[in-house]
Amino acid sequence: MYTFGIDIGSTSSKAAIIRTGTELIRETVIPLGTGTIGPAQVRKAIFEEVDLQPESICYTIATGYGRLKCDYANEQISELSCHAKGIHFLMPTVHTVIDIGGQDAKALSIDDNGALVNFQMNDKCAAGTGRFLDVMAKVLNVDITDLGPLSLKSQHPAAISNTCTVFAESEVISQLSNDVSLEDIAAGIHYSVAKRVSGMALRIGRKADVAMSGGVALNVGVVCAMEKEMGCPILVHPLCQSAGAIGAAVLAWEKYIKEHQ
């Protein structure tokens, strides 16, 4: 028995297939989000990769920014609950999850079963989100995947404000023109994100273990800055970007079982 989870984000689409709620068969990421061919592509890709037909799926849950547009899903659940469940599936000791996505950031407090207990989300501002990092990488002319390793070489992180993406972009340009190194600017950018998000995370408490999920968790520079700001180690699973989709697939199994008991 297979369940399917799809996380349609603002900048990428993620999918996961799970067998009997316990075995992750596959997860796939396509860097195209809602309103594009990304959601259809990721679905097509994952079924081809595992040699299954959509008809083999007993329950589907959609999550993410574009979840309400997913008309084939049995149910739509918020990315809050899905990331909570997904991280619990991947790392059962975690009780605090920080998820930085393309256009929002959230801190989740979860119980021993991976259920959502409390949450905080960013305000109506892109600072402290994945979009912020995309903009900064572009200004630095650095591939987004290189931003993290680059920042780890920094000796003196630059001061970059975290109240507005547009102003922060101007600051980065100014730092570049003052010959501040790329490494120091990259580190400054990561501290800017970390300061903003950690403030939100600390509001819900810091119950160990703490983990990051979402695509930004793959950025080692942000994780490092977050650890310093939060004052605790932060766990990152290699499949962190797919945590929402995995959580959706796990919840799909739980729903299916409940309905067929």
Add this chain to the structure above:
Amino acid sequence: MIEPALEQTKAAEAPAKPKRPKAKSMEMIGEQTKALFESAMLAKERGEKVGWSASIFPQELAETLGLVVLYPENHSAGIAARHQADPFLQECEGPLGYSNDLCAYAKVNLAYATVLAGDSEVELPDGGKMVRPDFLLLTNNICNQLTKWYENLAKQLNIPVFFIDTCYNPWDYVTETRVRYVRAQIDQLIHDLCEFVGKQWNEERFRQIMKVSQRNSYLWERANNLMDHKPAPLSGFELFNYMSCMVCNRGKESTTAILEQLNAEIEKHIADGTSTYPVKEEYRVSWDGIACWPYLRHNLHTLKEYGINMVASSYGKAWAIEYDDLDGMARAYCFASTNGDNATTMIDRRMEALKRFDCEGTIYHVNRSCKVMDCQMMEVQRQLSEQASVPFTSFDGDQADYRNYSEAQFETRIQGLVEVMKQNREAKQNG
């Protein structure tokens, strides 16, 4: 693959029904509002002085003198709710040079006043029914920014401000020295206002007006409290529509008639087991903060998707002001708004509401217009959720500036809250 059953966590939509006729009390509100603006227009034509007033000014004073008074905060909310605020916001932040960070009620009103003063050509969508004032009535119990807002109005329009400085309350009561401080100002204000408008103070009429006002406060509070029935007899957002009679017409008998009608309608719903809430009431929540007027429809629609009824609000009840003499008036108006109270008092009031109305969650409107409210909100939500074990969510918005809201963010937060409330309920049922 089983057939998709879309959005099973959401409440089942009620079958299509013919549109519900407007409640009589709602029609009466419309007539009362219309009459107020018409009376202001007629008073101006007769050469009488018309005022503008802060929303929790002791309006019984103006009522006693038979003065027509209009309410900028209420008027700005109406403009915002009708999606007409944009040109006023642009005018205020552009040619008038005010900061984007101001209260949006103030921004809309300052721009509107500039049009009335002949210094702006923004089109008035209501034809200028908010007539140019001859004087201003002000208290700072609901908001400190009002003092600067009204100072600017007074300067721009060259009119006087009659001002009562109320006090912030560090305790859960108002001290006698503070009562004396406010009472002395009320006495002076009565003297000054009478002199300015050329009218005599009539103690007997004042007593009558107080009686009406007290009756109205009682009826308003009663209507709010009847929401403790299950299911609640009204869709909670509907009570926001009745606020204008308490804000603008608290001392009038027409308000008594409206609120008596409203109470009767609510009682009938309770007796019949019916409700104006359009779908099955799955969850009961409290609402903290001023309504997000530009997106009230979206708020309601999103909540309705999950069967969430907002049965308790910290906002509307601020106008249930009880007292029986001038000293009592001084005390009551010091204690009317949550912005003048300390956090402990506010939390206690909210705790009581959560229990009384049996709420399973709270929605906090982080209102960019109201910095005082936002300052206390985070601590209130932290303490209240701990004490009451009731989950909450908050969203960014604004009472009148439509630019400070994101529909998708609101939807995700509400769905998240529903998921937590649902889990809590299941955990409770499973022992």
